[in-house]
Amino acid sequence: MRERNCRLYDYFSGPLRICPAPVLAKVGVTILSSVLPAVQALTTAAFVDMALALFAGRVGAEALIPSLLVLLVLMLYDNLSGTLGQLLTDRIRLRVDRACRGWALEQRAALKYWYVEDNDTWDLITRTADKLPERMRIGFDSLVQLAGIVFQIVSVMGIVFAQAWWIGAVMLACFVPLLFLALKGGKATYQGQVEAERHRRRADYLAKVLSGRESVEERALFGYGGEINREWYEKFEQARKTQLKVDMKYFIRMKSGSLAAVAFTTLICGLLLAPVARGSMTAGAFIGLLTALGSLYSLLSWGLAYYAKEMANGREFLKDVNKFLALERQEDALALPAGGEELRLLEFDHVSFRYPGSEHYILKGFCLSVTPGLHYAFVGVNGAGKTTVTKLLTGMFDYEGSIRLNGKELREIPLPKRKAMFSVVYQDFARYQISLEENIRLGDAAHMDRDALPAAEQAGLAERIAALPRGIATDLGKAREGGVDLSGGEWQRAAIARALQSPAPVRILDEPTAALDPMAESRVYETFGEMSKGHTTIFITHRLGAARLADTIVVLDEGRAAELGSHNELIALGGIYARMFESQRSWYQ
Numbered sequence: 001m002r003e004r005n006c007r008l009y010d011y012f013s014g015p016l017r018i019c020p021a022p023v024l025a026k027v028g029v030t031i032l033s034s035v036l037p038a039v040q041a042l043t044t045a046a047f048v049d050m051a052l053a054l055f056a057g058r059v060g061a062e063a064l065i066p067s068l069l070v071l072l073v074l075m076l077y078d079n080l081s082g083t084l085g086q087l088l089t090d091r092i093r094l095r096v097d098r099a100c101r102g103w104a105l106e107q108r109a110a111l112k113y114w115y116v117e118d119n120d121t122w123d124l125i126t127r128t129a130d131k132l133p134e135r136m137r138i139g140f141d142s143l144v145q146l147a148g149i150v151f152q153i154v155s156v157m158g159i160v161f162a163q164a165w166w167i168g169a170v171m172l173a174c175f176v177p178l179l180f181l182a183l184k185g186g187k188a189t190y191q192g193q194v195e196a197e198r199h200r201r202r203a204d205y206l207a208k209v210l211s212g213r214e215s216v217e218e219r220a221l222f223g224y225g226g227e228i229n230r231e232w233y234e235k236f237e238q239a240r241k242t243q244l245k246v247d248m249k250y251f252i253r254m255k256s257g258s259l260a261a262v263a264f265t266t267l268i269c270g271l272l273l274a275p276v277a278r279g280s281m282t283a284g285a286f287i288g289l290l291t292a293l294g295s296l297y298s299l300l301s302w303g304l305a306y307y308a309k310e311m312a313n314g315r316e317f318l319k320d321v322n323k324f325l326a327l328e329r330q331e332d333a334l335a336l337p338a339g340g341e342e343l344r345l346l347e348f349d350h351v352s353f354r355y356p357g358s359e360h361y362i363l364k365g366f367c368l369s370v371t372p373g374l375h376y377a378f379v380g381v382n383g384a385g386k387t388t389v390t391k392l393l394t395g396m397f398d399y400e401g402s403i404r405l406n407g408k409e410l411r412e413i414p415l416p417k418r419k420a421m422f423s424v425v426y427q428d429f430a431r432y433q434i435s436l437e438e439n440i441r442l443g444d445a446a447h448m449d450r451d452a453l454p455a456a457e458q459a460g461l462a463e464r465i466a467a468l469p470r471g472i473a474t475d476l477g478k479a480r481e482g483g484v485d486l487s488g489g490e491w492q493r494a495a496i497a498r499a500l501q502s503p504a505p506v507r508i509l510d511e512p513t514a515a516l517d518p519m520a521e522s523r524v525y526e527t528f529g530e531m532s533k534g535h536t537t538i539f540i541t542h543r544l545g546a547a548r549l550a551d552t553i554v555v556l557d558e559g560r561a562a563e564l565g566s567h568n569e570l571i572a573l574g575g576i577y578a579r580m581f582e583s584q585r586s587w588y589q
Contacts, residue, residue, distance in 0.1 A: 006318045006325070008311065011139030019095040026088040027144060033081050034148040036074060038155035041288035043070045048284030089141065096140070097133045104129040107324070110333040113396035114356055121327065127197065128317075128324040135317045142310035149304055156292045160268070196246065199239035206232035268293055330395070332415040336446040340420030343505040343536055344406045346370035351401035352559070353388055362388045363399070364559035370536060372505070377539040377550035379577065384556040386540045387427070390510050394422050423502035427511040429495035433477030436465070439494050440472075443501030452501060459497035464490055508538045544581045553577060 016023045047067035053059045108129045115121040161169075209228055272289060275281035347370070353363040363385045370376060378386045392399050393410070395418050403410040405421065423443065432439050440452035453472060456465060468474040468484060475483040476494075486494065499507055539546050547553050548567040555563035555570070555577045563575050570577035 005322045008139075008143065008315055008318070010318070011136065011143045011314060014100075014136060015092055015096050015140045018099045019092055022088050022091045022095070023140075026085065026092060029081055029085045029088065030144050030148040031151060032077070033085070034152040035155050036078060037152055037292045038159055040071070040074055041156065041159055041292035043067055043074065043288070044291055045282065045284035045286075045288035047071065048287050049282050050284075052283060092140065093137050096136050100133040100136050104132045106334060110329045112328045112330050113391070115327055117355070123198065124320060124323055125327075126201075128320050131317065132321070135314060138310055139314035139317075142307045142314060145303070146307040146311055149307065156289075159289060159292065160272075196239045196242035199235050199242060203232055203235035203239055206235060330415065335416040335419075337416055337420035337444075337502075337504070338446060339414070339417040340504060341406065341417075343370075343372045343421065345372070345404070346406075346506070346536075347402075347404040348389075349402040349404065351392070351399050351403055353385075353392060353397060353399045361559050363392075365401075366556075366560055368554060368561050368564075370538075371552075372536050373534065374551040375537045375539070375549065377541065377547040377553045378556060379541060379544060379547050379553060379580070380556035382542060385559050386542075386556055387510055390422075390424060390508055390538075390540065393506075393508075394418065394424065421504055422506045422508060423499045423504035424508045424510055425495050425499045429492065431477065431491050431494075433475070433479035433483065435470075435473050435475050436461075436468070436494060437472045439476065440497045440501050443498035444503060450501070452497070455497040455500040456494075458500050459493045461490070461493050461497060464493075506536045506538070508540065510540045511542070544577070547577075555580075 012023075047064065050059060050063050050067060054061060054064065108125060111125065115125060206228055210225060210232060269290060272281065272286055276283065276286045348366050348368040351363055351366040352361055354361045362383075366385070366389070378389060380386055388397075391397050392403065395415050398411070405413060405418075410418065432442065436456070437452045440455050441448050441450065443455070444450055453465075456462070456472060464486070465472050469482070477483050477485060496509075499509075539550060541547065551566065553563075553565060553567060553570055554561050555575075557563075557576055563570055563573065563577050565573065567581075571581065572578075
């Protein structure tokens with residue numbers, strides 16, 4: 001991670017580090033192209049003056065040959081430089097894209113987990129990380145092109161200064177305000193685009209709901225398309241109107257720049273007539289300068305405004321990048337699990353937790369001692385803190401109080417070792433559209449060559465694997481040609497197999513069966529318990545059919561372990577668990 005703030009210069013230094021040869025070649029081509037109008041002006045002046053001298057009989061025809069040859073070379077380079085520049089731009093774009101995407105993913109993955117659950121911060125993260133490759137390309141191109149424009153204007157001004165210094169001073173006085181106004185307008189443009197993008201992301205999500213495969217059944221059944229379409233239209237209109245304001249302001253600035261450029265070039269051409277009339281400037285120099293000023297017109301009318309706007313946009317984007325870089329990182333977040341050991345004891349000692357910025361405690365004085373090799377069930381109503389316990393164990397959040405793993409404070413244990421101690425099947429488990437084998441092997445990313453078939457068979461996927469066209473090597477989902485989609489239950493088993501592939505001594509099921517009926521859920525937990533013999537397991541659920549399978553049931557209420565015991569003990573106690581089980585009894589009969 002960088003220690004200093006990003007500056008505009010980083011749009012150049014970044015690509016230079018990534019692919020120095022193409023970047024230097026691109027700069028060289030841009031510089032040559034930028035001095036081309038000045039060289040053409042000088043060559044044209046020499047050619048016209050020599051032609052006039054030829055017509056006057058003062059020189060022979062051979063005197064025109066050097067100027068003609070130079071003009072031909074300049075025309076040839078002008079034709080080739082565009083293609084060469086585009087080839088270099090494409091090469092730089094590919095290299096920069098790859099490097100920036102990798103860097104952005106690493107920076108994103110290394111952040112403290114709580115940023116994911118904060119809407120404003122997550123908006124900053126996604127906006128910055130997703131747009132970085134594009135903004136880096138645009139920033140580099142704009143910086144190089146803007147430097148080329150300035151170089152071209154200065155080179156032409158140099159010729160004008162040599163002919164009539166006061167006209168050059170007028171050019172400079174006109175050019176500087178145009179550049180300043182173009183840069184100033186870019187800031188407002190970027191801020192408007194950020195606002196439009198916020199509405200556009202919401203509209204894009206709703207469009208996916210309206211047209212995506214995932215929601216087609218419910219869309220047809222419930223007929224909610226009209227209501228979602230109304231909300232989509234509202235967000236789309238907000239994005240469109242915001243973007244329209246941005247575009248209109250930019251259009252006005254561009255047209256104002258064009259009018260200023262017309263006035264600017266007309267003024268200079270008019271001023272140049274005076275030295276020609278006095279004889280201090282030759283006719284050739286006048287025509288050459290008119291040619292050069294013609295090339296400046298297009299730059300001043302749109303090129304300067306466009307690239308200056310992009311640079312101003314880029315400067316505002318870098319402010320977001322610096323905010324992104326200032327977010328707190330999790331040490332060793334990208335490290336693979338390593339250094340795991342046998343679980344001897346896991347203790348929660350008056351553990352409390354609340355989300356940053358919130359006064360409400362999810363856990364409050366939670367105490368528990370977990371004995372190795374036993375099966376535990378964490379139960380309670382939604383919001384009781386069951387899943388929070390998992391997040392604390394796996395290092396996603398910090399906490400108050402003490403959690404001791406094998407006698408050591410959990411905070412003091414390196415994150416790679418903590419990762420190696422816990423294997424989790426989350427409620428919203430991931431469905432990776434890669435092969436089934438790779439899906440499972442991700443559970444032990446430090447040993448990706450380890451056979452995945454035993455874990456798949458343990459998870460009950462043997463028959464499905466036998467029916468797949470390429471067995472366990474079959475691609476899943478529709479992202480790849482020939483991919484096969486699984487049923488919801490089969491995807492769930494793949495997630496369980498991924499957890500079984502991990503050598504972690506503690507295995508946690510965090511309500512991954514919430515979409516199943518209670519009886520099916522109980523069977524999954526029973527199967528997982530059988531698979532995990534010899535391991536410590538924690539079942540997290542708000543439905544109590546699976547809880548009966550546990551050696552110890554932990555009832556969470558208002559952030560505390562309100563009750564603790566086996567199923568029969570808690571039923572006999574007649575407390576919270578007994579009332580919850582009685583209300584759910586019909587689910588399991």
